[in-house]
Amino acid sequence: MAGFKLRRSLLYVPGNMPSMLQNIPIFNCDSVIIDLEDAVPLSEKDAARHLVKRFLMNYTDRNKELLVRINPLDTKWGYEDLRVVLPAMPDGIRLPKADTPEIVERLDTLLTEFEEELEVEIGRFGILPSLESALGVINAVGIANSSERIFALAFGAEDYTASMEIERSRGGEELFNARTRVLWAAKAKGIQAVDTIFADVSDMEGLRAETELAKRLGYTGKCLVNPRQIEVVHDVFAPKAHEVEYALQVIEAIQRARQLGTGVIALGGKMVDAPVVKRAARVLRTAYAHGMVDTLIDEEAIHGAQ
Amino acid sequence: MALNSLGREIPESYAGKPLIPYGDPFAIRPQGNVAARPLKRVNPGEKKLLSSLREAIEASGLKDGMTIATHHSLRNGDFLLNRIVAEIAAMGLKGIWIASSSVHPVHAEIIPHIKSGVIAGFQCGVNGLIGEMATKGEIACPIVVRTHGGRARSVIEGSVHIDVAFIAAPCCDEYGNMNGYYGPSACGSLGYAQIDATYASCVVAVTDHLVPFPVVPVSIPQTLVDYVVVVDRLGDPAKIVSTTTRVTTDPVGLQIASYASQVIEASGLLRDGFSFQTGSGGISLAVAEKVRNAMRKGSIKGSFGCGGITGYFVEMLEEGLFSALMDVQCFDQEAVLSIGRNRAHQEISADMYANPFNAGAVVNRLDCVILGATEVDTSFNVNVNTESNGYLLHNTGGHSDTAAGAKLSIIVAPSIRGRLPIVRDRVTTITTPGETIGVVVTERGIAVNEKHAELKEELIRRKLPVKDISELQREICRVTGTPRPLEFEDEVVAVVEYRDGSIIDVVRRVKE
Numbered sequence: 001m002a003g004f005k006l007r008r009s010l011l012y013v014p015g016n017m018p019s020m021l022q023n024i025p026i027f028n029c030d031s032v033i034i035d036l037e038d039a040v041p042l043s044e045k046d047a048a049r050h051l052v053k054r055f056l057m058n059y060t061d062r063n064k065e066l067l068v069r070i071n072p073l074d075t076k077w078g079y080e081d082l083r084v085v086l087p088a089m090p091d092g093i094r095l096p097k098a099d100t101p102e103i104v105e106r107l108d109t110l111l112t113e114f115e116e117e118l119e120v121e122i123g124r125f126g127i128l129p130s131l132e133s134a135l136g137v138i139n140a141v142g143i144a145n146s147s148e149r150i151f152a153l154a155f156g157a158e159d160y161t162a163s164m165e166i167e168r169s170r171g172g173e174e175l176f177n178a179r180t181r182v183l184w185a186a187k188a189k190g191i192q193a194v195d196t197i198f199a200d201v202s203d204m205e206g207l208r209a210e211t212e213l214a215k216r217l218g219y220t221g222k223c224l225v226n227p228r229q230i231e232v233v234h235d236v237f238a239p240k241a242h243e244v245e246y247a248l249q250v251i252e253a254i255q256r257a258r259q260l261g262t263g264v265i266a267l268g269g270k271m272v273d274a275p276v277v278k279r280a281a282r283v284l285r286t287a288y289a290h291g292m293v294d295t296l297i298d299e300e301a302i303h304g305a306q
Numbered sequence: 307m308a309l310n311s312l313g314r315e316i317p318e319s320y321a322g323k324p325l326i327p328y329g330d331p332f333a334i335r336p337q338g339n340v341a342a343r344p345l346k347r348v349n350p351g352e353k354k355l356l357s358s359l360r361e362a363i364e365a366s367g368l369k370d371g372m373t374i375a376t377h378h379s380l381r382n383g384d385f386l387l388n389r390i391v392a393e394i395a396a397m398g399l400k401g402i403w404i405a406s407s408s409v410h411p412v413h414a415e416i417i418p419h420i421k422s423g424v425i426a427g428f429q430c431g432v433n434g435l436i437g438e439m440a441t442k443g444e445i446a447c448p449i450v451v452r453t454h455g456g457r458a459r460s461v462i463e464g465s466v467h468i469d470v471a472f473i474a475a476p477c478c479d480e481y482g483n484m485n486g487y488y489g490p491s492a493c494g495s496l497g498y499a500q501i502d503a504t505y506a507s508c509v510v511a512v513t514d515h516l517v518p519f520p521v522v523p524v525s526i527p528q529t530l531v532d533y534v535v536v537v538d539r540l541g542d543p544a545k546i547v548s549t550t551t552r553v554t555t556d557p558v559g560l561q562i563a564s565y566a567s568q569v570i571e572a573s574g575l576l577r578d579g580f581s582f583q584t585g586s587g588g589i590s591l592a593v594a595e596k597v598r599n600a601m602r603k604g605s606i607k608g609s610f611g612c613g614g615i616t617g618y619f620v621e622m623l624e625e626g627l628f629s630a631l632m633d634v635q636c637f638d639q640e641a642v643l644s645i646g647r648n649r650a651h652q653e654i655s656a657d658m659y660a661n662p663f664n665a666g667a668v669v670n671r672l673d674c675v676i677l678g679a680t681e682v683d684t685s686f687n688v689n690v691n692t693e694s695n696g697y698l699l700h701n702t703g704g705h706s707d708t709a710a711g712a713k714l715s716i717i718v719a720p721s722i723r724g725r726l727p728i729v730r731d732r733v734t735t736i737t738t739p740g741e742t743i744g745v746v747v748t749e750r751g752i753a754v755n756e757k758h759a760e761l762k763e764e765l766i767r768r769k770l771p772v773k774d775i776s777e778l779q780r781e782i783c784r785v786t787g788t789p790r791p792l793e794f795e796d797e798v799v800a801v802v803e804y805r806d807g808s809i810i811d812v813v814r815r816v817k818e
Contacts, residue, residue, distance in 0.1 A: 022722075022785050026561055026749040058784070227557035231564070291769055 004282075005065065006030050006289050007152060007192055007221040008237040009230050014039035015068070016048035021055045024064075027227045028234070030289075031065035033094050033128075036081050037072075045077045049084045056088035067128055069094035073106055086114045092126030092151070097159065099135040101146035108147040123149060128194070132156030133163040137178045140185035153186040154223065155179055157196035170206055172213070183218050195219040201226040211236040238290045239283045247280035247287070251297065312687065312736055316809045320801050321427060321448035328808040331710045331742050336663040341464030341505050346532070355480045355534045359393050359512065362535045363470075366508040368394070371401040372469035373429065375506065377499035378408035379474070379486060379635055383545030386474045386512055388415045389537070395424045405429035405466050407457060407498035407656070408701045409436060412545070420445050429466045430457060431691070431701030438697040440799045443815045449698070449800035451691055451813075454634065455660025455667060455707035456805040458501045462657060462664070465807065471506035473499045473531075474540045478513035479521045482531025486636075487523070487646035489515030491540035493547065494636025494645045495615070496525045500655035503530040514540045523646075525653055547638050553595050554588030558720055561749040563592030565770060566676060566718050569745050569752060571600055572764045573714050575673040578606055582628075583613040583708055584676040586637040589718050593676050594618045601627045612668055613659070613675075613704055615651070620644040623651060632668050634659040634704075660707035662805050669704070669711025677705055679719045679746075681733040684776050686740030686755050688717060689733035691802055694726050696792045696816040698800050702737050706805050709742040714758070721748035721782045726789055729753075729779035734792060735802060736811040751778045793817040 009029040013020050015036045024032050034055075040048045052068065059066075068090045070081035082093070095107055104127060111125045127149040131137055137160065144153055157175050161168040168174065179195070186193035195214035198207045211222055211233050222233050239247070253272055257265040265272040284297045307315045310327035319325055326334075348354070356362045368374065374394075376387045387406060392415075394402055400423050411434030419425050420436070428436075431451035439445045452460060460466040475484035476491045486496045491514055503509050503526045510533045511526075520528075554560060570576050570593075582597065584590035595618070601608060608628040611619040615633040617640025622628050630650045636642045645651045660669045669675075680700070681689040688709075693699050709715040719728045728748060745761070746753040753775035754762040765772045773781070794814035804810040 023558060023749070026558070028561075228555065228560060294767075 004285055005151070006286060007065070007194060008286075009224055009233045010067070010154075010194060010221060011224045011227060011230065012039070012069075012197070015052045016040045016044045018051060018055075021051070023227075024055075025059065025061075027230060029064060029224065029227070029230050030221065031067055033067045033069050033223070034090075035069045036077070036085075037069050037096050045071070049081050053084050053088045056085070056090060065091045067092045067094045067126075069096060072097045073103065073110075079110070082110060082114060086111075086125065087118060089120075090125070092128055092149075094128045094130060094154070096130050096156075097133065097136070098129030098131060098143055099133050100139055101142040104129050104143055104146040104150070108149055111149065125149065126151045128152055128154055130154045130156045131182050132159035134160070135163075136160075137181050140182050141188065144185040144189040144191065150189075150191060152192035152194050152221075153182050154194040155182040155196050158199070160196075172210060179214070179217060179219075187218060192220040193218060195222040197223045197225050198229065199225060201228060204229075204232055208232050208236060234290065237286065239287050239292065241292075243283050244287045244292050247283040248293070250276060250280035251284065310809065312739060312810065314736060314811045316812060317798055320798060321450070325801065326808045328739070328804050328810040331739060331804075334806040334808060336463065338463070340462050341467065343505055343507055353480075354482055354532065355536075359389060359535055359537065360397070362510045362512075362533045363390070363393055363397065365533055366470040366510060368399065368402075368470050370399055371403075371426070373403040373405050373467060375404070375468040375471045375502045376406045377473060377496065377502065378406060378410060379493040379496060379498060380491060380541040380546045382410045382412045383491075383542035384410065384412055384474065385539055385541050386472060387413050390472050391416045391419050391425060395419050395422070400424055401426040403427050403429055405461070405468055407454070407502075408703075409433060411435060417445060420447050429460070432698065433701050434699060437699055437800070441692075441697045441813060441816050442818065443795075443797070443799070449813075451698070451702055451800055451802045453660065453702045453706045453803070453805045454498070454656050454704045455662055455669065456702075456803050456807065457498075458656040458659075458661040459663045459805065460803075460807065461501050461505045462661060463807075468502055468506035470508045470510060471499070471502035472510045472512055473503060473526065475511040475513040475526070476540065477515050477517060477521055478511050478534060479517055479519040479528075480534055481519055482509075482511050482528040482534050483519070483521040483524045483526070484511055484513070484531070485521060485523055485525040487642070489513070490543060491515070491546060492543075492642050494642040495633045495653045497634035497654055497659060498656045500526055501657055508532050510535060512537055512540065514538060547636060547642055552588065553591045556588070558749045559589045560592055562718050562720065562747055563589050563596055565749075565752055566593045566716055566747045567596035567600065568768065568770055569716060569747060569761070569765065570597060570674055570714075572768055572770070573674070573761050575714060576600060576604070576606060578608075580606060580608040581610050581612065581671055581673045582608065582675070583611065583672055583712070585678060586614060586616050587678060590676045590678070591616065591618055593718065594622075598622055598627060610671075612672060613708065615641040615644075617641060620648070620651070623648060632659070660704055660711070660805070662707070662710070667707070667711060669708045672708060672712035674714045674716065675708040675712040676716050676718055677709060677738075679717045679728065680723065681730050682717060682719065682728055682746050682775075683730045683733045683740070684779060686743040686746065686753075686775065687733050687736045688738040688740070688743060689735045690737045692735040692813060694723070694734065694789070694792075696734055696794065698813045702802070706738040706742070709738045710805065714744045714761075715742060717743060717746045719746070719748060721750045721778075722786055725786055727779065727782040727786045729775060729782055731779075735813055737802060739804070739810065746775060746778075748778065748782075750781055753778050
């Protein structure tokens with residue numbers, strides 16, 4: 001579990017608005033996706049990428065993960081976005097319209113080239129592909145396996161519904177199959193799954209319901225279009241008190257078993273096996289992020305048990 | 307010139323009166339007795355109802371050089387002060403001082419009468435153009451800025467004597483009993499006017515809603531009122547109270563509110579008996595909303611809500627989250643409707659609210675107050691009077707009073723106003739001394755005054771973004787750059803009184 005990164009909330013910020021970029025440090029989201037794609041008009045593509053570069057160069061005390069959504073690589077802006085922005089060291093690239101494994105592989109190759117040029121560690125830049133078409137959803141498994149840089153799969157419902165020629169409803173029933181398929185691919189690969197945006201920023205109840213659904217399905221985070229949505233999403237992804245209590249008991253049981261030198265760990269008459277420990281560790285890391293527990297989980301205790 | 311304890315240069319005297327430099331929030335001990343007013347006798351059958359404002363002014367005995375007062379509960383919808391000044395001008399009077407509880411932008415109409423010498427000066431703070439013009443040197447009239455509690459003190463101790471108080475009375479009978487609860491110009495609490503009525507030499511009630519004797523409930527009684535005058539309109543109801551006091555939806559404001567509410571929770575004050583004051587700004591209301599939710603969640607029953615009362619506080623009262631509201635002024639329509647309906651919605655005078663020189667003001671019982679700022683400095687001193695251009699645009703209100711009284715005073719402000727950083731090396735004008743400020747909350751971090759070291763530790767433990775105030779300043783200035791200092795002339799255009807009457811700062815003419 002080394003390298004675990006909490007990604008409950010991934011907030012979109014337009015790359016062409018200095019007033020919004022300057023507020024990035026203040027919001028409590030886990031990740032920011034600075035957008036050079038849909039939020040930026042064609043006439044501002046060039047200015048926006050340079051603005052983003054300047055912002056990233058000056059944002060030295062980074063307090064959250066920074067991703068940049070570039071334009072698709074088959075447009076005339078995609079490569080240029082990478083060329084200008086990568087020297088400012090974002091943490092990763094959000095790749096829109098990741099319809100096929102080949103598109104991701106191409107980005108992977110480009111990132112490697114830039115890493116060599118910039119003399120940084122190969123694999124430094126992560127990839128968050130956005131599966132947002134029927135083709136992308138069908139290819140989810142192949143995409144998940146197309147690059148080791150991929151740390152999560154993101155589902156994009158707006159473009160997906162457009163590609164399906166359907167309307168997106170508040171309940172989202174029409175998204176169910178696609179959501180599940182993206183999720184399966186992510187879980188099979190052992191990476192995170194990030195749910196689509198909820199566009200109505202005034203409908204907090206709708207946002208909560210959709211986030212709860214995504215969490216129940218297995219998603220670990222959600223993309224957001226407004227900072228006001230962060231609190232609701234974090235609240236949904238916060239572990240329940242009884243989950244935290246149980247997870248603490250699991251860790252305590254592991255530590256007790258290690259002191260006794262026994263490999264068999266039981267709690268309340270039930271065996272504590274690796275999946276239970278893994279789940280407990282995830283709950284406690286999330287609980288720590290929410291301020292529900294005071295200390296970070298004892299990694300040694302976890303790894304020792306596994 | 308003398309230096310006060312905050313390092314501000316204070317002249318020996320201003321507008322012919324000696325000044326006391328500010329020393330400490332609680333140092334001055336008052337001596338002597340409260341001011342007096344003339345004894346009166348009104349025999350059975352004598353009438354108080356006069357036919358016009360002119361007749362009332364004549365009957366009051368107002369003369370050149372005297373002082374008049376109005377109250378500001380009708381705020382920017384007030385018609386009365388403008389009408390009185392116009393009438394005084396028409397009568398040929400000169401050198402009149404205004405000692406209203408506050409002057410609003412709507413009163414810019416009296417500027418020609420300042421220029422012509424009808425109005426000589428202000429024994430009160432001003433909002434808007436009058437202050438701006440004075441700061442630019444475009445009008446010459448002394449201004450003494452006072453807090454709500456400080457104004458009550460100055461009238462009660464007699465350092466400001468009101469010769470004639472004209473009281474806008476939204477609901478009044480012909481013998482002078484009045485309240486602000488009913489009528490077309492209803493404004494709710496008459497907390498400021500109660501002081502004027504008690505201490506002025508002559509009291510004129512002006513109403514647009516004369517009702518049969520007796521008005522009940524009585525906010526200001528007939529025993530204090532000399533004359534009653536009926537006018538067509540006291541004010542513009544749309545501007546008397548705001549109907550748009552709403553929780554902010556701005557993400558930055560919400561972030562600030564979230565931090566502020568977490569500060570309150572971390573302070574340990576949010577428990578049964580909690581008492582609280584906020585303003586009507588969007589961020590303040592967002593804090594109130596979060597506090598309300600926390601009180602619900604924790605089944606906390608508060609003691610009282612205070613100050614300018616909004617519908618939010620009314621809802622909290624009616625929900626049982628507070629036992630009482632202590633109301634010196636109503637900030638919105640819901641509050642006005644409540645004060646006539648809820649027995650536990652208590653109208654209080656500015657004296658009871660915040661006067662430091664009585665046997666105990668309500669602000670002394672406040673656990674927590676949320677306040678705004680135009681600037682804060684690295685010593686936690688707060689400016690609410692002048693803007694960063696140096697213009698005197700705002701009165702103090704209850705800012706310094708509540709900061710001094712409350713156990714915890716929290717400043718909430720966006721880190722950047724316009725393009726300027728909120729935290730400065732030195733504020734343009736000190737309104738409220740840093741030693742009475744507990745915490746400064748911005749969206750970029752929380753600065754805690756060292757006197758609240760335990761709270762600071764608790765906030766750090768809760769993983770809130772606690773920063774040294776200088777560190778916060780540097781961080782903001784990395785975004786905004788460092789603003790060039792303003793330049794001022796030597797001429798003092800206004801003095802800022804602390805609540806005890808000492809001078810905390812002066813406003814100088816801006817060098818154009």
